Amino acid sequence: MSSEENGHDGLHYHPDGIGEEIKMSAKVNGLGHIGFYVQDLELMKDFYENFIGMTLTKVSAGGAFFSADPEACDHEIAMMAGRTSLDDPHWIQQISMRVDSLDDLRDFKRRIDEKGYTMDRLVTHASAIGCYFRDPENNPVEVFWLTGHTSWAQISIPIDIEQSDEAVMADVDRAFEISRHVELGKPATPETADAIRALREEALATR
Numbered sequence: 001m002s003s004e005e006n007g008h009d010g011l012h013y014h015p016d017g018i019g020e021e022i023k024m025s026a027k028v029n030g031l032g033h034i035g036f037y038v039q040d041l042e043l044m045k046d047f048y049e050n051f052i053g054m055t056l057t058k059v060s061a062g063g064a065f066f067s068a069d070p071e072a073c074d075h076e077i078a079m080m081a082g083r084t085s086l087d088d089p090h091w092i093q094q095i096s097m098r099v100d101s102l103d104d105l106r107d108f109k110r111r112i113d114e115k116g117y118t119m120d121r122l123v124t125h126a127s128a129i130g131c132y133f134r135d136p137e138n139n140p141v142e143v144f145w146l147t148g149h150t151s152w153a154q155i156s157i158p159i160d161i162e163q164s165d166e167a168v169m170a171d172v173d174r175a176f177e178i179s180r181h182v183e184l185g186k187p188a189t190p191e192t193a194d195a196i197r198a199l200r201e202e203a204l205a206t207r
Helices: 041-051 102-115 165-179 190-205
Strands: 011-013 021-023 030-038 055-060 063-067 077-081 092-098 119-124 128-134 140-146
Touching: 030 041, 030 140, 041 055, 041 063, 041 077, 077 092, 102 119, 102 128, 102 140, 119 165, 165 190
Parallel strands: 030 077, 092 140
Antiparallel strands: 011 021, 030 092, 055 063, 063 077, 119 128, 128 140
8 A cells, every 4th residue: 555545645644633744754665575694505495485385586606595486586595605614604695675766765775874884785686776785783785776687697786775765776777788688597698697797896996
Protein backbone atom coordinates (compact mmCIF):
# COMPACT_ATOMS: atom_id res chain seq x y z
CA MET A 1 0.00 0.00 0.00
CA SER A 2 1.40 3.39 -0.94
CA SER A 3 1.69 6.25 1.51
CA GLU A 4 -1.08 8.05 -0.37
CA GLU A 5 -3.40 5.02 -0.20
CA ASN A 6 -2.70 4.73 3.50
CA GLY A 7 -3.59 8.36 4.09
CA HIS A 8 -0.01 9.51 4.57
CA ASP A 9 2.28 11.52 2.34
CA GLY A 10 5.67 10.68 3.83
CA LEU A 11 5.57 13.77 6.08
CA HIS A 12 5.15 13.89 9.83
CA TYR A 13 2.79 16.61 11.08
CA HIS A 14 3.51 18.30 14.39
CA PRO A 15 1.06 17.09 17.10
CA ASP A 16 0.23 20.62 18.32
CA GLY A 17 -1.70 21.19 15.13
CA ILE A 18 0.21 24.20 13.88
CA GLY A 19 0.98 22.39 10.65
CA GLU A 20 4.73 22.07 10.96
CA GLU A 21 5.97 19.40 8.56
CA ILE A 22 9.02 17.26 9.28
CA LYS A 23 10.37 15.00 6.55
CA MET A 24 10.72 11.44 7.86
CA SER A 25 13.87 9.43 7.22
CA ALA A 26 13.76 6.59 4.72
CA LYS A 27 12.99 3.08 5.98
CA VAL A 28 13.63 -0.34 4.53
CA ASN A 29 10.55 -2.18 3.26
CA GLY A 30 11.67 -5.75 3.77
CA LEU A 31 14.44 -8.31 3.87
CA GLY A 32 16.00 -8.84 0.46
CA HIS A 33 18.46 -11.69 1.00
CA ILE A 34 21.03 -13.11 3.32
CA GLY A 35 24.59 -13.81 2.26
CA PHE A 36 26.91 -16.29 3.92
CA TYR A 37 30.32 -17.85 3.44
CA VAL A 38 30.65 -21.57 2.72
CA GLN A 39 33.54 -24.01 2.90
CA ASP A 40 32.47 -26.30 0.05
CA LEU A 41 30.66 -24.27 -2.60
CA GLU A 42 29.74 -27.22 -4.83
CA LEU A 43 28.33 -29.21 -1.91
CA MET A 44 26.21 -26.27 -0.78
CA LYS A 45 25.02 -25.50 -4.31
CA ASP A 46 23.82 -29.09 -4.65
CA PHE A 47 22.04 -28.93 -1.27
CA TYR A 48 20.11 -25.71 -1.92
CA GLU A 49 19.25 -26.61 -5.51
CA ASN A 50 18.48 -30.32 -5.32
CA PHE A 51 17.46 -30.88 -1.69
CA ILE A 52 15.85 -27.56 -0.74
CA GLY A 53 14.50 -27.00 -4.27
CA MET A 54 15.61 -23.43 -4.94
CA THR A 55 16.64 -22.16 -8.38
CA LEU A 56 20.25 -21.29 -9.08
CA THR A 57 20.00 -17.80 -10.58
CA LYS A 58 23.50 -16.27 -10.64
CA VAL A 59 26.79 -18.11 -10.53
CA SER A 60 30.52 -17.45 -10.71
CA ALA A 61 33.64 -19.35 -9.70
CA GLY A 62 33.41 -17.98 -6.17
CA GLY A 63 29.70 -17.62 -5.51
CA ALA A 64 26.15 -18.77 -6.18
CA PHE A 65 22.79 -17.03 -5.77
CA PHE A 66 19.47 -18.84 -5.26
CA SER A 67 15.80 -17.89 -5.35
CA ALA A 68 12.60 -19.77 -4.57
CA ASP A 69 10.81 -17.59 -7.17
CA PRO A 70 13.18 -15.97 -9.68
CA GLU A 71 10.39 -14.00 -11.36
CA ALA A 72 9.59 -12.27 -8.07
CA CYS A 73 13.11 -11.96 -6.66
CA ASP A 74 16.36 -12.69 -8.44
CA HIS A 75 18.02 -14.02 -5.28
CA GLU A 76 17.16 -14.66 -1.65
CA ILE A 77 20.34 -16.51 -0.71
CA ALA A 78 23.86 -15.47 -1.72
CA MET A 79 26.63 -17.89 -0.84
CA MET A 80 30.31 -17.13 -1.27
CA ALA A 81 33.37 -19.35 -1.02
CA GLY A 82 35.79 -18.45 1.75
CA ARG A 83 34.71 -20.03 5.02
CA THR A 84 37.94 -21.49 6.37
CA SER A 85 36.41 -23.66 9.09
CA LEU A 86 32.96 -24.85 10.12
CA ASP A 87 33.86 -23.58 13.60
CA ASP A 88 34.47 -20.05 12.26
CA PRO A 89 31.72 -17.84 13.77
CA HIS A 90 32.19 -15.15 11.11
CA TRP A 91 30.10 -16.83 8.44
CA ILE A 92 27.59 -14.07 7.67
CA GLN A 93 28.57 -12.33 4.44
CA GLN A 94 25.78 -9.73 4.59
CA ILE A 95 22.19 -9.01 5.53
CA SER A 96 20.42 -7.16 2.74
CA MET A 97 17.27 -5.02 2.89
CA ARG A 98 15.20 -3.26 0.23
CA VAL A 99 14.20 0.39 0.00
CA ASP A 100 11.38 1.84 -2.10
CA SER A 101 13.19 4.47 -4.14
CA LEU A 102 16.49 5.91 -5.29
CA ASP A 103 15.86 8.91 -3.03
CA ASP A 104 15.47 6.53 -0.07
CA LEU A 105 18.85 5.04 -0.93
CA ARG A 106 20.34 8.53 -1.08
CA ASP A 107 18.85 9.27 2.34
CA PHE A 108 20.42 6.14 3.81
CA LYS A 109 23.78 7.09 2.28
CA ARG A 110 23.55 10.56 3.82
CA ARG A 111 22.69 9.19 7.27
CA ILE A 112 25.42 6.52 7.09
CA ASP A 113 27.92 9.31 6.46
CA GLU A 114 26.46 11.47 9.23
CA LYS A 115 26.67 8.63 11.76
CA GLY A 116 30.21 7.79 10.70
CA TYR A 117 29.42 4.16 9.91
CA THR A 118 32.00 2.43 7.74
CA MET A 119 31.02 2.47 4.08
CA ASP A 120 32.32 -0.55 2.17
CA ARG A 121 31.06 0.22 -1.33
CA LEU A 122 28.24 1.72 -3.37
CA VAL A 123 27.65 -0.21 -6.60
CA THR A 124 25.15 -1.08 -9.26
CA HIS A 125 24.39 -4.74 -9.97
CA ALA A 126 22.32 -3.70 -13.04
CA SER A 127 19.20 -5.13 -11.37
CA ALA A 128 19.79 -3.06 -8.23
CA ILE A 129 21.96 -0.40 -6.65
CA GLY A 130 23.44 -1.55 -3.35
CA CYS A 131 24.89 0.50 -0.51
CA TYR A 132 27.16 -1.70 1.62
CA PHE A 133 28.20 -0.57 5.09
CA ARG A 134 28.83 -1.78 8.65
CA ASP A 135 26.45 -1.60 11.58
CA PRO A 136 27.72 -0.43 15.01
CA GLU A 137 29.08 -3.93 15.79
CA ASN A 138 30.81 -4.18 12.39
CA ASN A 139 28.31 -6.59 10.83
CA PRO A 140 28.04 -6.18 7.03
CA VAL A 141 24.72 -4.68 5.90
CA GLU A 142 23.32 -3.77 2.49
CA VAL A 143 20.41 -1.51 1.64
CA PHE A 144 19.42 -1.67 -2.02
CA TRP A 145 16.99 -0.26 -4.56
CA LEU A 146 15.69 -2.32 -7.49
CA THR A 147 16.30 -0.56 -10.81
CA GLY A 148 13.66 -2.39 -12.85
CA HIS A 149 16.17 -4.40 -14.89
CA THR A 150 16.36 -8.19 -14.68
CA SER A 151 19.97 -9.33 -14.70
CA TRP A 152 21.43 -12.77 -14.03
CA ALA A 153 25.04 -11.57 -13.98
CA GLN A 154 27.17 -11.20 -10.88
CA ILE A 155 28.21 -7.61 -11.57
CA SER A 156 29.26 -4.81 -9.20
CA ILE A 157 30.11 -1.44 -10.75
CA PRO A 158 30.87 1.61 -8.56
CA ILE A 159 28.25 4.33 -9.01
CA ASP A 160 27.65 7.89 -7.82
CA ILE A 161 24.03 8.20 -6.69
CA GLU A 162 24.37 11.92 -6.01
CA GLN A 163 24.12 12.48 -9.76
CA SER A 164 20.74 13.28 -11.30
CA ASP A 165 18.29 10.41 -11.63
CA GLU A 166 18.91 10.41 -15.38
CA ALA A 167 22.69 10.15 -14.95
CA VAL A 168 22.34 7.37 -12.37
CA MET A 169 20.07 5.37 -14.67
CA ALA A 170 22.43 5.94 -17.60
CA ASP A 171 25.19 4.27 -15.56
CA VAL A 172 22.81 1.46 -14.57
CA ASP A 173 21.72 0.96 -18.18
CA ARG A 174 25.33 0.73 -19.29
CA ALA A 175 26.00 -2.04 -16.76
CA PHE A 176 22.82 -3.80 -17.87
CA GLU A 177 23.69 -3.64 -21.56
CA ILE A 178 27.07 -5.24 -20.93
CA SER A 179 25.64 -8.07 -18.82
CA ARG A 180 22.14 -8.59 -20.24
CA HIS A 181 23.02 -11.74 -22.21
CA VAL A 182 24.06 -13.72 -19.12
CA GLU A 183 21.52 -16.53 -18.74
CA LEU A 184 19.72 -17.66 -15.60
CA GLY A 185 22.01 -19.90 -13.55
CA LYS A 186 24.89 -19.65 -16.04
CA PRO A 187 28.28 -17.95 -15.63
CA ALA A 188 29.18 -15.00 -17.81
CA THR A 189 31.13 -15.81 -20.96
CA PRO A 190 34.81 -14.83 -20.90
CA GLU A 191 34.01 -11.92 -23.24
CA THR A 192 31.25 -10.63 -20.96
CA ALA A 193 33.40 -11.11 -17.87
CA ASP A 194 36.15 -9.06 -19.53
CA ALA A 195 33.66 -6.30 -20.42
CA ILE A 196 32.34 -6.22 -16.84
CA ARG A 197 35.88 -6.04 -15.50
CA ALA A 198 36.76 -3.19 -17.86
CA LEU A 199 33.65 -1.22 -16.89
CA ARG A 200 34.42 -1.69 -13.20
CA GLU A 201 38.00 -0.49 -13.67
CA GLU A 202 36.77 2.53 -15.65
CA ALA A 203 34.27 3.41 -12.92
CA LEU A 204 36.91 3.06 -10.19
CA ALA A 205 39.26 5.35 -12.09
CA THR A 206 36.66 8.13 -12.14
CA ARG A 207 35.71 7.95 -8.44
